[in-house]
Amino acid sequence: MKEPIIKPSRSALRRQRDKEYRYQSILNAAEKLFAEKGYHQTSMEQIGDLSEVSAATVYSYFRNKEDLLLTAMRKSGYEFRKMIGDAFGAADHSMDGLKNAGLSFFRDFCLKHPEKAIILFREAVGQGEEVEDQRKKLFMKMALDIKNALLKLSDNIGFKYESDRSAEIMAVSIVGIYAQIACHYMIWDDSSCNLMDIADSAVAFTIGGVSSLISNEKSKPN
Amino acid sequence: MKEPIIKPSRSALRRQRDKEYRYQSILNAAEKLFAEKGYHQTSMEQIGDLSEVSAATVYSYFRNKEDLLLTAMRKSGYEFRKMIGDAFGAADHSMDGLKNAGLSFFRDFCLKHPEKAIILFREAVGQGEEVEDQRKKLFMKMALDIKNALLKLSDNIGFKYESDRSAEIMAVSIVGIYAQIACHYMIWDDSSCNLMDIADSAVAFTIGGVSSLISNEKSKPN
Amino acid sequence: MKEPIIKPSRSALRRQRDKEYRYQSILNAAEKLFAEKGYHQTSMEQIGDLSEVSAATVYSYFRNKEDLLLTAMRKSGYEFRKMIGDAFGAADHSMDGLKNAGLSFFRDFCLKHPEKAIILFREAVGQGEEVEDQRKKLFMKMALDIKNALLKLSDNIGFKYESDRSAEIMAVSIVGIYAQIACHYMIWDDSSCNLMDIADSAVAFTIGGVSSLISNEKSKPN
Amino acid sequence: MKEPIIKPSRSALRRQRDKEYRYQSILNAAEKLFAEKGYHQTSMEQIGDLSEVSAATVYSYFRNKEDLLLTAMRKSGYEFRKMIGDAFGAADHSMDGLKNAGLSFFRDFCLKHPEKAIILFREAVGQGEEVEDQRKKLFMKMALDIKNALLKLSDNIGFKYESDRSAEIMAVSIVGIYAQIACHYMIWDDSSCNLMDIADSAVAFTIGGVSSLISNEKSKPN
DNA sequence: AATGAATGAGCTTTCATTCAT
DNA sequence: GATGAATGAAAGCTCATTCAT
CATH class of the missing domain: 1.10.357.10 (Tetracycline Repressor, domain 2)
Structure with missing residues (x-):
């Protein structure tokens, strides 16, 4: 059965792109902080701060802190x-x-x-x-x-x-x-x-x- | 003037030996647990338990958990x-x-x-x-x-x-x-x-x- | 360029009010307990209990116990x-x-x-x-x-x-x-x-x- | 009935005097430290140190810390x-x-x-x-x-x-x-x-x- | 989807006090 | 009588994580 091909709307595309961007910036922030201050010395809030989101948001991109590592x-x-x-x-x-x-x-x-x-x-x-x-x-x-x-x-x-x-x-x-x-x-x-x-x-x-x-x-x- | 030579009493000697023994058994317990469960997964209380002293006693032999490591x-x-x-x-x-x-x-x-x-x-x-x-x-x-x-x-x-x-x-x-x-x-x-x-x-x-x-x-x- | 005027949303306002209320109720609880039982005889947990929040929450409103006093x-x-x-x-x-x-x-x-x-x-x-x-x-x-x-x-x-x-x-x-x-x-x-x-x-x-x-x-x- | 009068021996007298002296020096140390650093900031050990006895000895002269105060x-x-x-x-x-x-x-x-x-x-x-x-x-x-x-x-x-x-x-x-x-x-x-x-x-x-x-x-x- | 806020669950640490020697 | 050593009992504090909005 053929799936109807839904052409993603422009806004959906942008949303997708934004999401990807967020994901990367959070991951980058974590990498930077883990390397600089150490895993245990880095808090979720700091990762959030550096990637300009709240700590809670980090959790919608990564299961938990360990997942980031x-x-x-x-x-x-x-x-x-x-x-x-x-x-x-x-x-x-x-x-x-x-x-x-x-x-x-x-x-x-x-x-x-x-x-x-x-x-x-x-x-x-x-x-x-x-x-x-x-x-x-x-x-x-x-x-x-x-x-x-x-x-x-x-x-x-x-x-x-x-x-x-x-x-x-x-x-x-x-x-x-x-x-x-x-x-x-x-x-x-x-x-x-x-x-x-x-x-x-x-x-x-x-x-x-x-x-x-x-x-x-x-x-x-x- | 001659300083009186203080010969350590028998009990003092034994105490000294006991203390050394305690120190070693605490350190051994810590080594064992750190290796088995991981440093962060080991609590001071567990170290105390394994070496048969209280967690507080561990602190009289080692400055803190880091000191043990x-x-x-x-x-x-x-x-x-x-x-x-x-x-x-x-x-x-x-x-x-x-x-x-x-x-x-x-x-x-x-x-x-x-x-x-x-x-x-x-x-x-x-x-x-x-x-x-x-x-x-x-x-x-x-x-x-x-x-x-x-x-x-x-x-x-x-x-x-x-x-x-x-x-x-x-x-x-x-x-x-x-x-x-x-x-x-x-x-x-x-x-x-x-x-x-x-x-x-x-x-x-x-x-x-x-x-x-x-x-x-x-x-x-x- | 005109800054968009951010009108605080209704929910934001309510949250603000709630927060202020929490702050006051914690402070009142602390005052009451300090006066009744004495500063040292009062624990952060008791303050939390009386103001119906957890001790951890108290810490998000006041730096520490001394800050409450x-x-x-x-x-x-x-x-x-x-x-x-x-x-x-x-x-x-x-x-x-x-x-x-x-x-x-x-x-x-x-x-x-x-x-x-x-x-x-x-x-x-x-x-x-x-x-x-x-x-x-x-x-x-x-x-x-x-x-x-x-x-x-x-x-x-x-x-x-x-x-x-x-x-x-x-x-x-x-x-x-x-x-x-x-x-x-x-x-x-x-x-x-x-x-x-x-x-x-x-x-x-x-x-x-x-x-x-x-x-x-x-x-x-x- | 007449109590036999026991003339205190010389050494008993000295012991008595020493004891009184200890008591005073502990109390003085406590006063000094309480006034200088504050009651809660003073530990029994510090009182012991200043009066040149061990903390445990303080307890044979005073019921507890509160008693000192x-x-x-x-x-x-x-x-x-x-x-x-x-x-x-x-x-x-x-x-x-x-x-x-x-x-x-x-x-x-x-x-x-x-x-x-x-x-x-x-x-x-x-x-x-x-x-x-x-x-x-x-x-x-x-x-x-x-x-x-x-x-x-x-x-x-x-x-x-x-x-x-x-x-x-x-x-x-x-x-x-x-x-x-x-x-x-x-x-x-x-x-x-x-x-x-x-x-x-x-x-x-x-x-x-x-x-x-x-x-x-x-x-x-x- | 993003977040402010709350919190459970620990953990380290401190000390007054006791007790065997 | 003096003390070294042990410890019970808390307490303060932090943070990863959750959840209602």
Whole structure:
């Protein structure tokens, strides 16, 4: 049965647009405040103030405060993964891709959206069951992405890792490296100015670790 | 004039011992609960209940709830550093020492005191200014320890890193790797059973990264 | 460009009125309880109960418990001063005005609002720095009002006091007399029935004191 | 039956003396702190600290905190009454006696023991049922003393007041005057330097009030 | 749809007081 | 008798969340 196509009226469109705009401005406000003052130190009223609505209105866009954090985290996670994926793909899944992905993380993610990095690596940590559960899922996906990239890479070069596990562990390690470097040099000790130099070293370390395992495998029979 | 030497009475000694015991049992209770239910989900009363004192008594041993977290974090941090330092030193600051330190972290720290790892890597994160400040200091010390170990290592082998910075970044990366592996395979996905296998791989990755940079340096003129 | 005139809607007006009503009923409840049971013996919850709101609501109308006491004190102080001022003015600032003011204090202030007198002369005393500071300021204003009345009075009669100080001291004394009489015969020893007889005597004493000083001055060669 | 007379041993005597000394030093500490920081702002521990005993020891000398306040108040009250009585008696219960008593209050009581005045006129006010009850009794006794003095005075001069009540009211008023002047010029506005000038005026006002009523009576038939 | 207002549900914290030693 | 230690009992206060308008 065909649904009658209702052409949305002009005002309905505007309303729709306004709504979307509100949603974003609230979310942005939350991100900003969570990153700046911390999740617990931010009240719903402050989020309302910054996004120019009342605290009650925030509730018609987000289930609750936790939902705001979850959404912000998911969004950041999504961008993280996209960035990594794009960078890796752009270099045909080569070793250079791995390098690019690492540099891109620092250049395009951390430096451009520090608040996202802070939420992902600090504010979403230690905030109770539901958040932790989502964070776990997200980080597992991130690790999986990297693991797949590593597998593709080895495929391309024509070697394989000792085990599937091995690639996974490397992936998890890489996530750890990036997270810690971001935390250390951007969040704690504001070295934003020369973060890219640091990034170079960190990426070199990463590549070194990966290569060494690949080489090791290479020399092995089988 | 001779000061009378006040020999602590037997009862005073016992009281002293009792007090120390209380202090420890409260701190242990807090660690356990923070790790199990989360910092914010734990009330002072629950800590009192578990350590068989009243909440008010908890306050005569610790300034406030934050103080408990800080103390727990500091303690965990201290043990982390000691473990790493001992393991590295036990192998004469050689490359094996680096390996031992890594394995020791997983074997003697994570598996034996998972609640300490959880506090260090999860519950102490995202808990406001003071805690964050202390955490930063602690993690910087941890990174410094590892950096110094790396420097000693290179001295022993007779090579040096491209720069001081370079060693530092490796150290920070190593902290990141360990933290993330612990989080991933122990906290999230309880693979405690075979954590040591995972540890092997992670350590291999670490060693690979370090070696590669050392080798790279080696091949460089000067 | 013309600003659109925002006419407050009917509902907004009602809300405004409701709010004002709430504020008053909370303040009245606090006054009643402070006077009856004492400031420290009254909890925020009890104030909420009596004014039929929750304790949390009390906090959205008053900063804290102290704020309630301060407000109550200020309000009582304002009414005290108004009453005295009116009574004195109504009799053209004559000696009769002084008398009227005294009688009015007992008749219209103490007997009609005993809780206000109790707050002013008992509950606001000895309650810490901020309250004491405000109380001091209030009582100084009260004394100043009376002093000015005394000065006007002497002007009217054509005599002057030995010094400005002298009038001030009389004023302070008068405040003391009224406060003590109220405390003694209304708060402690409920003689409300014949408080006005007592008032007559107290006022007579006051007038006597003032007159005597005026006379003394009169007889002095300027 | 005759009690055997036990001659107290030397050590028992010393113990007795020590105990008395402790009692006084605790009470003094409490007076000092109550006057300086306020009753509620003073904790038992602080009282202990200042008198060099533990808070628990304070409880073997005084029933509770309220008891300390009550004792301090009673002691101050006793000295107030003694001072007034002596001064009045020293001048043969004449009008000069009244004057002396007033001056003595300011000179020998307020200036010498400001903390006593503060406790009597500020800290003991508004502190709950039991304290208020004792305070009432004390102030009634004080008023009665003065009333009796006034009656003796009128006897001496050969006139009488309109009624017994009349003398009582004057007495209460006088207490009020002294209390307020002390509060105003010593506690609030530290005019200790010239408090005696102020005292002169206040006493003059008092005497004026009394005289006027006596004169009034005198001129009346009967 | 937006919001002012109300509140439930906690939580931390303080202290006077007691008691075993 | 002195005291270190423990605690009961509140109290003040905050905030995420709900709901009537």
